Amino acid sequence: MAEKRERSYRAGPLRVRVTTEAREERPAKPRLTRERIVEAAMRLMAEQGYDGVSMRSLARALDTAPASLYAHVANREEVDQLVVDRISHLMPVPEPDPDRWQDQLKQMMRDALALYRAHPGSARAAMGVIPLGEGGVRAAEAMVRLCLAGGVTPQAAAWFCDLMALYVGAIAYEEEVWAQRENTTGAGEAPDPEALDRQLADHFASLSRERYPAMAVLAAVMASGDGEERFEFGIYVRVSGLAAAPTRSRRPDDEELLAPRPDEVSRRSAG
Amino acid sequence: MAEKRERSYRAGPLRVRVTTEAREERPAKPRLTRERIVEAAMRLMAEQGYDGVSMRSLARALDTAPASLYAHVANREEVDQLVVDRISHLMPVPEPDPDRWQDQLKQMMRDALALYRAHPGSARAAMGVIPLGEGGVRAAEAMVRLCLAGGVTPQAAAWFCDLMALYVGAIAYEEEVWAQRENTTGAGEAPDPEALDRQLADHFASLSRERYPAMAVLAAVMASGDGEERFEFGIYVRVSGLAAAPTRSRRPDDEELLAPRPDEVSRRSAG
DNA sequence: ACCTGAACACCGTTCAAGT
DNA sequence: ACCTGAACACCGTTCAAGT
Numbered sequence: 001m002a003e004k005r006e007r008s009y010r011a012g013p014l015r016v017r018v019t020t021e022a023r024e025e026r027p028a029k030p031r032l033t034r035e036r037i038v039e040a041a042m043r044l045m046a047e048q049g050y051d052g053v054s055m056r057s058l059a060r061a062l063d064t065a066p067a068s069l070y071a072h073v074a075n076r077e078e079v080d081q082l083v084v085d086r087i088s089h090l091m092p093v094p095e096p097d098p099d100r101w102q103d104q105l106k107q108m109m110r111d112a113l114a115l116y117r118a119h120p121g122s123a124r125a126a127m128g129v130i131p132l133g134e135g136g137v138r139a140a141e142a143m144v145r146l147c148l149a150g151g152v153t154p155q156a157a158a159w160f161c162d163l164m165a166l167y168v169g170a171i172a173y174e175e176e177v178w179a180q181r182e183n184t185t186g187a188g189e190a191p192d193p194e195a196l197d198r199q200l201a202d203h204f205a206s207l208s209r210e211r212y213p214a215m216a217v218l219a220a221v222m223a224s225g226d227g228e229e230r231f232e233f234g235i236y237v238r239v240s241g242l243a244a245a246p247t248r249s250r251r252p253d254d255e256e257l258l259a260p261r262p263d264e265v266s267r268r269s270a271g
Numbered sequence: 272m273a274e275k276r277e278r279s280y281r282a283g284p285l286r287v288r289v290t291t292e293a294r295e296e297r298p299a300k301p302r303l304t305r306e307r308i309v310e311a312a313m314r315l316m317a318e319q320g321y322d323g324v325s326m327r328s329l330a331r332a333l334d335t336a337p338a339s340l341y342a343h344v345a346n347r348e349e350v351d352q353l354v355v356d357r358i359s360h361l362m363p364v365p366e367p368d369p370d371r372w373q374d375q376l377k378q379m380m381r382d383a384l385a386l387y388r389a390h391p392g393s394a395r396a397a398m399g400v401i402p403l404g405e406g407g408v409r410a411a412e413a414m415v416r417l418c419l420a421g422g423v424t425p426q427a428a429a430w431f432c433d434l435m436a437l438y439v440g441a442i443a444y445e446e447e448v449w450a451q452r453e454n455t456t457g458a459g460e461a462p463d464p465e466a467l468d469r470q471l472a473d474h475f476a477s478l479s480r481e482r483y484p485a486m487a488v489l490a491a492v493m494a495s496g497d498g499e500e501r502f503e504f505g506i507y508v509r510v511s512g513l514a515a516a517p518t519r520s521r522r523p524d525d526e527e528l529l530a531p532r533p534d535e536v537s538r539r540s541a542g
Numbered sequence: 543a544c545c546t547g548a549a550c551a552c553c554g555t556t557c558a559a560g561t
Numbered sequence: 562a563c564c565t566g567a568a569c570a571c572c573g574t575t576c577a578a579g580t
Contacts (some may be wrong), residue, residue, distance in 0.1 A: 155492050218428075
């Protein structure tokens with residue numbers, strides 16, 4: 001409970017010397033809203049990571065009781081949902097250019113990973129949440145249209161969209177787990193970020209060369225090459241594989257149904 | 272605390288009528304070992320899913336106190352690690368056949384998914400655990416050798432191995448989350464497993480056709496096609512993409528270093 | 543050497559009661 | 562209508578004390 005000043009503050013046409021101090025301890029605390037809850041969740045997550053967000057820490061940050069949150073959100077899962085939806089609004093979507101559809105697909109993947117990285121904890125929140133918010137839908141729409149522009153089957157386009165979201169999410173999640181493990185290492189001990197790498201390298205080096213000849217190669221290779229190259233390889237393999245997949249039939253009605261051009265869209269909406 | 276019989280049981284050359292009852296309430300309960308802990312964890316996970324396993328439930332199942340477990344395992348994470356290592360031993364590894372390397376890679380992915388499915392909860396346990404146990408290493412060795420047999424760059428082979436593990440793990444994890452959500456639905460209510468599907472379909476149907484023309488396609492497509500086809504598409508795209516990647520140079524020394532044949536291996540180990 | 547009870551510092555969620 | 566205190570049923574982990 002915050003301590004109250006003697007002269008209570010009142011809104012209205014009351015002449016009050018508004019000092020900075022009076023501002024700080026505004027007695028009428030703002031009403032709880034979904035908006036304020038998701039804002040607090042994002043702030044907490046940015047400061048303390050995914051595990052820093054709980055119904056209780058959220059209530060604390062909002063200076064209320066945990067039970068109060070349940071008047072505005074169904075449960076913990078919905079908080080994650082709201083956070084993910086809000087972040088997904090920041091996802092840039094390209095104007096499809098049929099000549100560059102593969103490059104544009106790749107760029108979307110890079111943008112998605114950058115978005116996860118800019119919001120630490122978001123990958124973990126996104127895991128197990130179906131992004132049905134407007135941001136997610138806009139991104140999915142763009143990806144599918146890029147695929148269709150490249151002559152990809154609608155079925156393949158849908159699956160590819162799903163598969164890419166899974167990949168970027170998994171990479172981002174893995175990065176978060178690693179980053180967290182490094183930070184969790186005893187503060188006074190060895191906060192050395194390469195400790196894990198060395199441990200891994202040692203393990204590979206210790207393997208029997210006779211039984212696992214290829215593992216020596218893996219060890220050497222994993223020492224070189226950073227996350228960026230690995231990610232680029234991942235999207236390269238997928239986009240190449242998609243491009244190699246059987247293309248869809250190009251019957252006119254498919255054309256209209258599956259990849260309407262802007263004029264067709266406006267015609268349809270007008271009719 | 273279990274109730275004790277009057278005549279206390281003693282090991283040694285004491286004549287005791289060993290009835291089935293006496294067997295049942297053996298007073299000397301078996302010593303705690305890592306082995307017994309991982310067995311109990313797997314049993315609990317099979318019966319109640321991943322969330323059914325906790326240090327406390329594990330202790331309960333082993334008829335001991337939570338603190339006792341810490342004499343044998345470092346923490347909760349190590350329990351997951353041990354479970355994953357044990358399961359990975361069941362992963363079948365093929366004898367590489369250079370003519371069928373792509374098919375063999377695909378089959379390994381199918382086997383891995385089948386293994387996750389056979390052990391519900393294992394995908395979640397594997398998430399955030401680097402499978403350095405013998406089973407994991409054996410599988411990785413086999414995958415890398417398949418890639419090398421196909422003329423793939425060592426770098427690409429290593430990355431591909433990683434990428435595939437990520438994919439199968441993510442798919443299996445997603446399946447677990449879905450399965451769990453279905454089971455969690457109020458028992459008395461609608462345990463209907465298609466409820467989520469319908470909800471999703473409704474959502475897609477509700478989207479503005481003008482703004483998201485491609486989403487209608489996605490909705491139609493997602494209604495058809497089961498998880499198996501989707502998974503097959505995923506491995507098809509990846510293996511095709513890998514096959515399309517630049518192949519490694521075939522200088523003799525590379526040949527020996529990177530893909531030693533059995534006779535070379537034994538020669539090296541002897542020297 | 544191994545195990546235990548009790549405690550510490552947390553969770554998500556519910557519900558009767560307050561204003 | 563909105564918020565709260567208190568409770569319920571859990572977590573992982575530590576540590577002094579017991580045998």
